[in-house]
Amino acid sequence: MRDVYLVGAGQTPFGSFPERSYRDLFAEAYQNARESVDSPPDPEEIDEAVVGSLGVGGRQLGLSGPAVTEHVGLHNVTCSRIENACAAGGFAVRQAIQAVKSGMADVVLAGGYEVMTDMSSDATKYWLGVSGETEWERLTGTTFAGVYAQMASAYLDQYEATTEDLSRVAVKNHGNGAKNPKAHLGFSCSLEDAVNAPDVAAPLNLYHCCPTSDGAAAALFVSEDVVDQYSDERIRVAGSGGASDHVGLAERDSYTSLSATKAAAESAYEGAAVGPDDLDFAEVHDCFAIAELVAYEDLGFCEEGQAHTLLREGRTDPDGDLPVNTSGGLKSKGHPIGATGTGQVVEVFDQLTGNAGERQLDDPTLGLTHNVGGSGGATAIHIFEQEVAR
Amino acid sequence: MRDVYLVGAGQTPFGSFPERSYRDLFAEAYQNARESVDSPPDPEEIDEAVVGSLGVGGRQLGLSGPAVTEHVGLHNVTCSRIENACAAGGFAVRQAIQAVKSGMADVVLAGGYEVMTDMSSDATKYWLGVSGETEWERLTGTTFAGVYAQMASAYLDQYEATTEDLSRVAVKNHGNGAKNPKAHLGFSCSLEDAVNAPDVAAPLNLYHCCPTSDGAAAALFVSEDVVDQYSDERIRVAGSGGASDHVGLAERDSYTSLSATKAAAESAYEGAAVGPDDLDFAEVHDCFAIAELVAYEDLGFCEEGQAHTLLREGRTDPDGDLPVNTSGGLKSKGHPIGATGTGQVVEVFDQLTGNAGERQLDDPTLGLTHNVGGSGGATAIHIFEQEVAR
Numbered sequence: 195m196r197d198v199y200l201v202g203a204g205q206t207p208f209g210s211f212p213e214r215s216y217r218d219l220f221a222e223a224y225q226n227a228r229e230s231v232d233s234p235p236d237p238e239e240i241d242e243a244v245v246g247s248l249g250v251g252g253r254q255l256g257l258s259g260p261a262v263t264e265h266v267g268l269h270n271v272t273c274s275r276i277e278n279a280c281a282a283g284g285f286a287v288r289q290a291i292q293a294v295k296s297g298m299a300d301v302v303l304a305g306g307y308e309v310m311t312d313m314s315s316d317a318t319k320y321w322l323g324v325s326g327e328t329e330w331e332r333l334t335g336t337t338f339a340g341v342y343a344q345m346a347s348a349y350l351d352q353y354e355a356t357t358e359d360l361s362r363v364a365v366k367n368h369g370n371g372a373k374n375p376k377a378h379l380g381f382s383c384s385l386e387d388a389v390n391a392p393d394v395a396a397p398l399n400l401y402h403c404c405p406t407s408d409g410a411a412a413a414l415f416v417s418e419d420v421v422d423q424y425s426d427e428r429i430r431v432a433g434s435g436g437a438s439d440h441v442g443l444a445e446r447d448s449y450t451s452l453s454a455t456k457a458a459a460e461s462a463y464e465g466a467a468v469g470p471d472d473l474d475f476a477e478v479h480d481c482f483a484i485a486e487l488v489a490y491e492d493l494g495f496c497e498e499g500q501a502h503t504l505l506r507e508g509r510t511d512p513d514g515d516l517p518v519n520t521s522g523g524l525k526s527k528g529h530p531i532g533a534t535g536t537g538q539v540v541e542v543f544d545q546l547t548g549n550a551g552e553r554q555l556d557d558p559t560l561g562l563t564h565n566v567g568g569s570g571g572a573t574a575i576h577i578f579e580q581e582v583a584r
Numbered sequence: 585m586r587d588v589y590l591v592g593a594g595q596t597p598f599g600s601f602p603e604r605s606y607r608d609l610f611a612e613a614y615q616n617a618r619e620s621v622d623s624p625p626d627p628e629e630i631d632e633a634v635v636g637s638l639g640v641g642g643r644q645l646g647l648s649g650p651a652v653t654e655h656v657g658l659h660n661v662t663c664s665r666i667e668n669a670c671a672a673g674g675f676a677v678r679q680a681i682q683a684v685k686s687g688m689a690d691v692v693l694a695g696g697y698e699v700m701t702d703m704s705s706d707a708t709k710y711w712l713g714v715s716g717e718t719e720w721e722r723l724t725g726t727t728f729a730g731v732y733a734q735m736a737s738a739y740l741d742q743y744e745a746t747t748e749d750l751s752r753v754a755v756k757n758h759g760n761g762a763k764n765p766k767a768h769l770g771f772s773c774s775l776e777d778a779v780n781a782p783d784v785a786a787p788l789n790l791y792h793c794c795p796t797s798d799g800a801a802a803a804l805f806v807s808e809d810v811v812d813q814y815s816d817e818r819i820r821v822a823g824s825g826g827a828s829d830h831v832g833l834a835e836r837d838s839y840t841s842l843s844a845t846k847a848a849a850e851s852a853y854e855g856a857a858v859g860p861d862d863l864d865f866a867e868v869h870d871c872f873a874i875a876e877l878v879a880y881e882d883l884g885f886c887e888e889g890q891a892h893t894l895l896r897e898g899r900t901d902p903d904g905d906l907p908v909n910t911s912g913g914l915k916s917k918g919h920p921i922g923a924t925g926t927g928q929v930v931e932v933f934d935q936l937t938g939n940a941g942e943r944q945l946d947d948p949t950l951g952l953t954h955n956v957g958g959s960g961g962a963t964a965i966h967i968f969e970q971e972v973a974r
Binding site: 195242243248249253254255256257258259260261263264268269270271272273274275276277278279281282285288289291292293294295296297298324325326327328434435436437438439440441445453454457458465567568571572 | 675
């Protein structure tokens, strides 16, 4: 099947913008994505659009896909909305890739948006809860942080990692986010700050939890048949994997590993004919600090129970052998749910095209994105390869 | 690109089942779809699943795709939920087709569900309203029936059709639905009944509006490379088109035509290399009677303003030259939002395989499905061809 290329990606700043609409945010992301393409497609050249959003916050509850594409002037474009909780954006990217590979579309826009900060904190708590399982988690009073806290408890009990290691995730990602002008919480923090923060859901404290954010992101994918028209870059979608799992934590075989991540990773690595050792960098889903540790293991960056050693040795720092979350991750860059997965692609695009500013890695050629829905009910993973030596 | 085949499709009865869960309904539809396949795929052979649902009725608000696939035992399957208001199911089918065509999957399950009758009628009204535009329709108090009533008013004013022609849609579709054991309102009605019903939103009366229903539907699509393993039938996806439009009626150029339907139809006919005259039958989106008249014109079954002549001449009756909504349509069969688009595919499958019982047409080979989101913000159209002479 034909190859798919990423020719542009852009996003709004992630942050607290309760005065902005979802349409306004999406339009800015779309414009930034267009401007990042060497020769941007005309609106009528865009064959399809896929928009990721959780979208239960009281706005355009039905048809928000067409509502944002009409707003940016994509008349009659094929468009639908994908929802897979916090992985909506990653699955929107997957659908865009399939649309191009299918031969039914040559140029496809993937994007996502969320507006979360114009609600009371109780409403936000409820809204986030919908990403958890309904009957046994949400309706029994378990918050979404509480679900991840159970994973963290089991992990810390089972392995040698400590709560200080959870805080190390925050220190690393805030350090990266401090260099990202689009980050929601773009400040660095000390290990002392991150260790002494107040509890949210023990053992997770405030620095172990990502913020609720507003924002949008967009990316443009094209077929190998037309890539020359648009781009001098050659960023190929080398692999893509998706998988699901039991939505409720209690139904799963393990509290310390996500089988959806393992299955999606296997598929993505196999498609790309690479392994974790070949990666130059990765953006992983660190909604809570424990999620980044678990991701290291499920993605094959280290053995089970060894994630903390990567952190302690600085191997996932920007100057380590496998930098993770150079963007700041969900922790510092922010987590506007539907925008997050496509936002990860923005960082990969910026890194692979040498446009990551202060965060720029040294000529990376292979990057991975990892986007998780709920506490692991769905995972989308994509691998991108820069084919042009820089 | 490789061809895609429909090897099975099934559904629950559509109706009022407030005591049943969305998972329970989906499981029944999935089981029926499996049983309709000559040699059903094992669960682990299903590579992907796409689930359509509006899903804002207070159940599993995030991740309901994985929630239903886990319930039927599809462990780790790639799964996401599609939302495009009432066209969620049609777009789930489209994504399944693209997934197979992309070469990334060989066997894909498309499906949809909705539970609508366990709410108060006010809540239902609100819920349906979310398929309309938010700021200028829903929040200003326009009900969803009211939006279609504006289309009907404009249509009746502009053309020769009368409210009696709207009632003729009900008479035809109830006549068909009376022969469908899966229909929600499976009774026939007289023209007198349908003319004298109480108003809902003038000029639309009760018989001009479909019911709110519960139900689920599912269909299995496979690639040409594996179709021999599963099916003796050869029902090929000949064409597929999708398009969007302004979500709000007031933004559009016309109140009497849906540009999303026209654009999607053009794409589907072109892909299938057929025209409307080649079709043997069609399932069209008759959420309100006016929608069926407009669909005839947008799909090219007749000239603009002439839809009523097809009805009066009986040409879309089961014994006419282009039977429409042999299933009973949304009007009689019912409209469990996310299940509707896939439910249309069930009727096409039953007709093309000779399993439509009392509704069976005489050896049809080419059928079309037409699924509309909101009042025309999104449309998905698919054309299916039976390649094996029966």
